[in-house]
Amino acid sequence: MKPHVVVYKKLPEHLVQRLQAEFDLTLFDRITDDNRADFIAALATAHGMIGASLPITNAMLEAAPQLKIVSTISVGVDNFDLDYFRQRGLMLAHTPGVLTEATADTIFALILASARRVVELAEYVKAGRWKGSIGEAQFGVNVHGKTLGLIGMGRIGSAVARRAHHGFGMPILYHNRRPDPEAERELGARYVSKEDLLAQADFVCVMLPLTPQTERMFGAPEFALMKRSAIFINASRGRIVDEAALIAALQDKTIHGAGLDVFEVEPLPLQSPLLKLPNVVALPHIGSATHETRLAMAELAVTNLIAGLRGEPVAHLAV
Numbered sequence: 001m002k003p004h005v006v007v008y009k010k011l012p013e014h015l016v017q018r019l020q021a022e023f024d025l026t027l028f029d030r031i032t033d034d035n036r037a038d039f040i041a042a043l044a045t046a047h048g049m050i051g052a053s054l055p056i057t058n059a060m061l062e063a064a065p066q067l068k069i070v071s072t073i074s075v076g077v078d079n080f081d082l083d084y085f086r087q088r089g090l091m092l093a094h095t096p097g098v099l100t101e102a103t104a105d106t107i108f109a110l111i112l113a114s115a116r117r118v119v120e121l122a123e124y125v126k127a128g129r130w131k132g133s134i135g136e137a138q139f140g141v142n143v144h145g146k147t148l149g150l151i152g153m154g155r156i157g158s159a160v161a162r163r164a165h166h167g168f169g170m171p172i173l174y175h176n177r178r179p180d181p182e183a184e185r186e187l188g189a190r191y192v193s194k195e196d197l198l199a200q201a202d203f204v205c206v207m208l209p210l211t212p213q214t215e216r217m218f219g220a221p222e223f224a225l226m227k228r229s230a231i232f233i234n235a236s237r238g239r240i241v242d243e244a245a246l247i248a249a250l251q252d253k254t255i256h257g258a259g260l261d262v263f264e265v266e267p268l269p270l271q272s273p274l275l276k277l278p279n280v281v282a283l284p285h286i287g288s289a290t291h292e293t294r295l296a297m298a299e300l301a302v303t304n305l306i307a308g309l310r311g312e313p314v315a316h317l318a319v
């Protein structure tokens, strides 16, 4: 009998066929309240799971006694309880690397859009309000030559730093668990304390995974340390930030603006004050969302899953 795999996110047809050649599949395009019970029922005989954008609870995993591997189509693994995986000896595969450049592009889009007010002013044109040459009320602030502060210097942080250094002549400050000699040598990046980074950077960019240690690590004290002219960028995970404190800092002009791809609750609730603030650019968690990158992520996740179920080495294991 072939191993059984539960797919909980729509995959391109050629990847479904690749999986079908080796496994019995139960396919879900996405999990909703309507099909959640069927999903849980399918887990009873599952050896593998592949998908994304769904918190996988320990209760779900308990419903899958034969499970060996979960392959997530994401680099982030905050939808899983890693300790549970370790205790049960389950593999958790993820997709680092292939999304680095696309995500760095999104972060740079947020930097440019929030500094130059691209979204707000594009709406101004579309609304027919452009009646003459624009004045100071619509001016933005420079990006080139300004200081970029990166909290976290992993793969995506380095890719953002490369764009900032080579494309925009930006001095780079960073704070990380450990210094990054290559970024210092190649990009002139300077390792500083978190406090110094917050006090000196013109753009403060969160580049961290969500873990119990990073959850809500940005709050009122951090925003108070930032320059009043600073712009806060987050395309990592919303729960790294105390969103109420961010909203207060934006409303009372403790900081100048924010470019956000991620939120405490996603999709962002319609009543969120963030939607009313002109100094906020809000995107619907599009970090890696290009055709090419999402395909590469799905292909890598399928490769990880196949290796895991064949008993071969899995190239990208988070646990």
Ligand code: DGY
Residues within 6 Å of the ligand: 073, 074, 075, 076, 077, 099, 287, 288
């Ligand atoms: C990731 O890969 O973690 C992206 O944020 C998509 O969730």
